[in-house]
Amino acid sequence: MAIVLSGKELSEQLTQEQKQRVASLVKEGIHPGLAVILVGEDAASQIYVRNKGLACETIGIHSVTIRLDEGISQEDLEGKIQELNEDPKISGILVQLPLPKHLDEEAALSCILPQKDVDGFHIMNAGKLFTGQKAVTPCTPKGVMYMLKQAEIDLVGKEAVIIGRSNIVGKPAAMLLLNEHCTVTILHSRTKNLAEHTRRADVLIAAIGKAKFVTADMVKPGAVVVDVGINRVNGKVVGDVDYEEVEKVAGYITPVPGGVGKMTISMLMENTIEAACAQAR
Numbered sequence: 001m002a003i004v005l006s007g008k009e010l011s012e013q014l015t016q017e018q019k020q021r022v023a024s025l026v027k028e029g030i031h032p033g034l035a036v037i038l039v040g041e042d043a044a045s046q047i048y049v050r051n052k053g054l055a056c057e058t059i060g061i062h063s064v065t066i067r068l069d070e071g072i073s074q075e076d077l078e079g080k081i082q083e084l085n086e087d088p089k090i091s092g093i094l095v096q097l098p099l100p101k102h103l104d105e106e107a108a109l110s111c112i113l114p115q116k117d118v119d120g121f122h123i124m125n126a127g128k129l130f131t132g133q134k135a136v137t138p139c140t141p142k143g144v145m146y147m148l149k150q151a152e153i154d155l156v157g158k159e160a161v162i163i164g165r166s167n168i169v170g171k172p173a174a175m176l177l178l179n180e181h182c183t184v185t186i187l188h189s190r191t192k193n194l195a196e197h198t199r200r201a202d203v204l205i206a207a208i209g210k211a212k213f214v215t216a217d218m219v220k221p222g223a224v225v226v227d228v229g230i231n232r233v234n235g236k237v238v239g240d241v242d243y244e245e246v247e248k249v250a251g252y253i254t255p256v257p258g259g260v261g262k263m264t265i266s267m268l269m270e271n272t273i274e275a276a277c278a279q280a281r
């Protein structure tokens, strides 16, 4: 049976550390602040935004949620981002994705000052990550790396296989694993003989968005399996990995819920605290 890598436990520990860190920063006159922009009424986005606000409250980070009308123009959205760029109480800005179809996500994200881009999606931060410079790292892959580090998993020279090539998970995860000296393969919807690749993986990251996509026969015995997926099936949240079957084969596995999702929020808090410190310097 695989060892379970619990994001819940790790995030609870981090919350305690972050609480203390923020309290001492506030004494030094540095008060981290996060602004979350939510456009429209998307149900899942509302839940994510609420959870981010609650996390800020627990840790002592000043937080504001800016709710904008579904029909807002690109110009007005970018105007709002500019206001937050200039607001000294705000150290981090996050635009909750996806945006309604008529809005240009890339253009909106590029309006955020790179030093306030706590999601790490700005082209400047992405470019820095891809060229090995210090950058704000996207929260989900940063959380995955944190979990692997805490479990003291040796990554040097290991075969890492990532299913999914999105800008927010798959690609940055590949870069972070490459930085840790893994040999990295990225798979996607056009990959041929997908299971041949996954069966080679010492570290397998699933970031697809398809419930129970990764089955036991796709996993090398003893592999580290990280499930990033969040899928709702019959009112239940399940990952991209068939957990019940894969845990019998894998060496390590992350559960859903209680795995990577928890770490994503913790890393958002981390990025916001780091942004506040960098801006104070």
Ligand code: NAP
Pocket: 140, 163, 164, 165, 166, 167, 168, 169, 170, 187, 188, 189, 190, 191, 194, 207, 208, 209, 210, 228, 229, 230, 231, 260, 261, 262, 264
């Ligand atoms: P995305 O942008 O939709 O990307 C999904 C990727 O999966 C794409 O690269 C796609 O390939 C690939 N894919 C789809 N079907 C495939 C197939 N049959 N075989 C191989 N590859 C396939 O999704 P995302 O934003 O990266 O998110 C992925 C999952 O993680 C979702 O469930 C999302 O909800 C979840 N997520 C969780 C967190 C968290 O905090 N835990 C954070 C972010 C996302 P193509 O590029 O060829 O289309």
